[in-house]
Amino acid sequence: MTVVNEGGAQAPHERSRRVRGELPASGVRHALAERARRRARSSLPLPIRKALRRVYRALRHPKPPPPRTLILPSDVADADALRAYLTDTDIFSTVEEADAYLADALERFRVTVAMLPELPAGVQVLELGANPYFITRLLRRRGIDAVCANWFGPGRPARGQQIVTSRSTGERHVFDFDHFNVESDRFPYPDGSFQLVLCCEILEHLPQDPIHMLAEIHRVLADGGLLLLTTPNATRIDNLARMLRGDNVYEELSGYGTYGRHNREYTVAELRLLLSECGYTVSDVFALDIHDHAADWKSTMPGPNPGDRGCNLFALAEARGMPRWRYPRWLYSSQHALRRPVMPDLVVGCNDDVQAMGGLYELEVIQGVHARWMGCEPRATLLLSPTFEGAGTIRVEGVAPPVEAGDLTLCAELNGRQVSWHIAADGRPFSRGADVDISVGDQQVVLHTDRQWRPVECGLNPDTRTLSVAISSVALLPR
Structure with missing residues (x-):
């Protein structure tokens, strides 16, 4: 192949340029440097060389963290009994539809309840996105009547009510809720109104301004109040497997519009950073595989922490000081438009x-x-x-x-x-x-x-x- 300079003149042979020092011989220098490093290592005593090899292997192949152990409270310990209790409702049109929903969500509910702190009598709890009221009902079984909030789209009144009836007993559960958009509206509560806010499977649906929601949650939490947040994990095993197969990792478009699909998912590190930048003291953020499928992939997937590949993220964070509207550059472009x-x-x-x-x-x-x-x-x-x-x-x-x-x-x-x-x-x-x-x-x-x-x-x-x-x-x- 002929090498041509700018302007069309033929360039000197590459090797001759290296000899004259005009072209850096990066490959040659790298080989010489590697040879020097090997000689330096070989001159070290054998115990030190073995220790260095162990450190190198640990860095290349880190041990996964020990599996996380969660103690399930007695009211959610029996999965079959819990499934029967939650499906016994007409919030879904058929029992089969409720079963299909719980096949994906039941374990997440159990983990969420296990993460709840000890709640004293009379505690004020806000549950965002409360519909279909599964966690709401579990809280009521503990004597906690949470304030519910939903968003079903524009043009609806600020207050609403849904009645859910037990299919087996006919018992009626009445749920009053506030209706507002967590991404754009000011929450209709005074500062410091709640000791706990539940924000389960909402963050991933927000297409534009999750910072507004996190700042408003911080505002309505009392100083030292807790946020319990769950959301899918962007680097879950399922997504990595799809990429290896050449499949698309993004969700399908939704007939319910923008909020009907996942618009932005987060990793363990991103969620921890996001909460910290919004003024929270993060107690815990972890990924957990709440499904049996693909669990054996973890040992073969590269990465610094195989434990961060669980399908769902769970976070517990404490609100201190003033809320923050921080729009980090790793998450946002065109911040000026906000x-x-x-x-x-x-x-x-x-x-x-x-x-x-x-x-x-x-x-x-x-x-x-x-x-x-x-x-x-x-x-x-x-x-x-x-x-x-x-x-x-x-x-x-x-x-x-x-x-x-x-x-x-x-x-x-x-x-x-x-x-x-x-x-x-x-x-x-x-x-x-x-x-x-x-x-x-x-x-x-x-x-x-x-x-x-x-x-x-x-x-x-x-x-x-x-x-x-x-x-x-x-x-x-x-x-």
């Missing part, structure tokens, strides 16, 4: 992903404060949504630049009026306020400074960014 007010004020680390319109760098912890530096653009534009109008105060909190950067002036523009403050360069957190007139509804606050600085030019570090002040929160408060 910008909107979700809180009246802006709190960096909580809702800045959706209420900061531009002009701020990425989130950092500066002097122990979650903040974002200004300076990547001349102005930072923030979206706020006050719930009152009239005389008020704008309050800006953040971190001042270091002494080496020098003092500066911070300005804020709102409703055609500009206020400004002197910020002393001491590298410490600051809080500034000024009187302004405030209107109800979405409003833009524009921040800018009279000067900027660069850490590298101040001799602080190699950071070449253009900075001014770091912002941690902006609030509009009644005077």
Whole structure:
């Protein structure tokens, strides 16, 4: 084969170029480096060489974790009795239809109930996606009457009721429920209303904004309240087997529309990361094979943790502090299209992903404060949504630049009026306020400074960014 340079001239032979040093001989260098490593290993004492081989094998072929043991409570320990109890209902048109549903879901119900914490009398529980009320009925057998929520599509009233009748005894079970879309609506409950929220087999159906649901769950949970979440595992054995066969791993389209199919499934690592970024303290996330099929594939499938290939994911997480609307780049593209007010004020680390319109760098912890530096653009534009109008105060909190950067002036523009403050360069957190007139509804606050600085030019570090002040929160408060 003739090698031609750009412009059509024939290139010199590759070997001659290597001899002259014009073309890196990466393959030759790799072989020489490997030979040197072998000589170095052979010079080591035999016990050390054996230990290194054991480490190498462990890294190449890690041992699977011990199988997870779950102790099933007595009320779900007998699978046959549980199946008979749950199928004895007219929520499905036929017993065969109920049997088909439980053939896939019964073991998941048993594991979910086994994960429930000890619940005191009078505990407030919210069950999202409660229909067909199987877990709801299991909770009622324990004396817990959960608040139910469903979504059957737009155009329905905010409250609904379904009555389920036992086929064998005629006993009626009445289920009142709130009707709202967990992906877009504000949940119709005050902050901190519940000690436990069940979110079973919902996450995978959300096509656009699971962050909204997780943030709203966090908001309605009491501090220290628990979220119990289940969802299919994207890297389950079934999916890997389909790929090896050349089959498609995606679900069929649904006649019920977008929400009728799985739109985005998650791995163990993704689910743990997603919950953490939304402000939860994750107690446990694991994959479990709740079906017998394909269990023997695990020993032959490559990967760091064969135990993460179970068909379902189960998670238990604790809500602490404020909810977070974090839209991670590993999950989202075009995050700018999701910008909107979700809180009246802006709190960096909580809702800045959706209420900061531009002009701020990425989130950092500066002097122990979650903040974002200004300076990547001349102005930072923030979206706020006050719930009152009239005389008020704008309050800006953040971190001042270091002494080496020098003092500066911070300005804020709102409703055609500009206020400004002197910020002393001491590298410490600051809080500034000024009187302004405030209107109800979405409003833009524009921040800018009279000067900027660069850490590298101040001799602080190699950071070449253009900075001014770091912002941690902006609030509009009644005077």
